Amino acid sequence: MPKIDSLFVTRLYRAALSEQGRGVDAQELLASCYSIAGDDEAGQAWCEENGYPGYTSYASLTDLPWRFPIFAELVRSLDAHVAAFAEDLGFDLGDKGLVLEDLWINILPEGGSHSSHIHPHSVISGTTYVAMPEDTSALKLEDPRLAMMMAAPPRRKDVGEALKSFVYLKPAVGEVLLWESWLRHEVPVNLSEEDRISVSFNYAWG
Template sequence: MFAKSIKIPLFATPVWGFDLPEDDARAINAGLLSMLDAWFTPRPELRPGETWQTTHDLHEQNEFAPLYPFVDQAIQMSIEGLGLDDKNYVITGCWANINPPGGFHPPHTHPNNLISGVYYMQTPVSADEIIFHDPRPQAHVIHPVLTQPVPEVQTTIGVEAKPGRMLVFPSWLRHSVKPNYTNDERASLSFNVMLTDYVNKHSMPQWSGFRRDGKRA
């Protein structure tokens, strides 16, 4: 018999979660949702499964100002959590997503950024989760039958999304959103961050959707 046994978790992928105070979240969400409703009325026509997205300049809009201190604190804490010495950053893009009934986001990353985040304003029941995918291709080679869920061998992990919650994660981490099977819209705000010294060497975030003028991006 062994004198001691240990399990060493190697190469962990951090995902940070931050919940805003309820009163702040309620006021911020109301302002952002009102802005989006004005921008997307009437709603653009979509093909099945598509979502509405704004341009990536929401951090320059007045309605973003009340949320900015929380975004800044979350970014600073995440950069510190990565052990980085340089905490000077720039938001390279910030946009809103509206998932109508049937809308979803396929697995994707946010290229040419350091960290990315998402803040939730409205999450209907059964459309209240973001899925993160194991970035190691070898982890998908074999899937033995499990007696119970074990985090170390799961290739996807769902994290609860709820109004007032902000999640921050490495931009290279693949993530997705399952189809919205409710009759209500799911609304969130996403942002990308890059260290200031690198900002002249990276290209703009890659994304697709509908601009606020209703045209396809």
Template sequence: MQPNIPAAGSLTPLFVTEVYRTDLAGTSADPLITRLEAACRRIAAEDKKGWEWSAAQGYLGYTSYESIVDPTKIDPDFAELKALLDVQALIFARLMEFDLRGKVPTLGALWINILDPNGSHGGHTHPHSVFSGTIYISVPEGASALQFEDPRLGFMMHAPQRLPNARPYRQVMVPMAPARGTLLLWESWLRHEVPTNRAKTPRISISFNYDVDLRTS
């Protein structure tokens, strides 16, 4: 890589953290999003173990995270979603300029989230994966955004706060408001959280992890 020679008096962005967004409502994927909403509700209605696990975790609502290993194997709409996500994962990997040595990202875990009013999900990362994402299936008015946290936060020993109107890439907590059909992708080490859901009805999303096996044999 050639050394960079910035213009005098300029700022150079280094070590940039990037989040990918695309919006699928109104595209050819729109009918799938509608079918997935019904599928999420159907699967949740039959998954007593999932409700119990969610309650035990203090999660207000339902997640299939621990109870259903692979929804793409039990529901054709989820299998169709996997095909869509595989394409988006490749787009993300190319935009991020990852050297995948000819390999393709592979879907690992995929799970349903039905977040009830007043529910939230504290800050976390997604270990054991390369990048992660969420597709938003139902986003009623007032539903939570997804909030990303500056990964350097722990190093900011004496840094002043940013101005309220500072550019988003200079803030330490950045909310990204999804709509029905929004797809977000980010590197799995990036901490994020779901603030309290202020909607009157549940917010439904599907989250997932991608990995890349770079072994040569």
């Protein structure tokens, strides 16, 4: 009887934000995202210049936890989630922990998308979800080995999730997803008439 093991597993952390810390008021976070987007003229200009649909604070604001207490509370919860994930990954961090590198808002309107990308120079990346309309796009994760499968045939549609080339996840509002920053991911086109809103972040070592 052959023995088949799974090696070099890609880990994905998924939990309710409230499982770590005191939780975050969802309505206050939603209102804060819209308030910041409305006031951030530099961010609006960057989105227009770069053809980014909707709004992101990625290129304009680096101090959200200082500006809005709700984001400071959010970071306290994220710190605990990231520490738990780092423990699961078996990281030997020595005397330097994983620290928040950046945190930004994403508001994708109908027709908006975010193309496939990774997060260089970070260790753990992730997103927590503020508004997820019923018919909005999922998060698409790509098998990190895909580029090396030059001659591999396609896989059957009925293979288990661990063997798929792409995995689509539909997070709920108040949920947090974490992955190692080298994992390629994207947000397909938002087909909903309502905004898809999330807060993304990167953690670096030391």
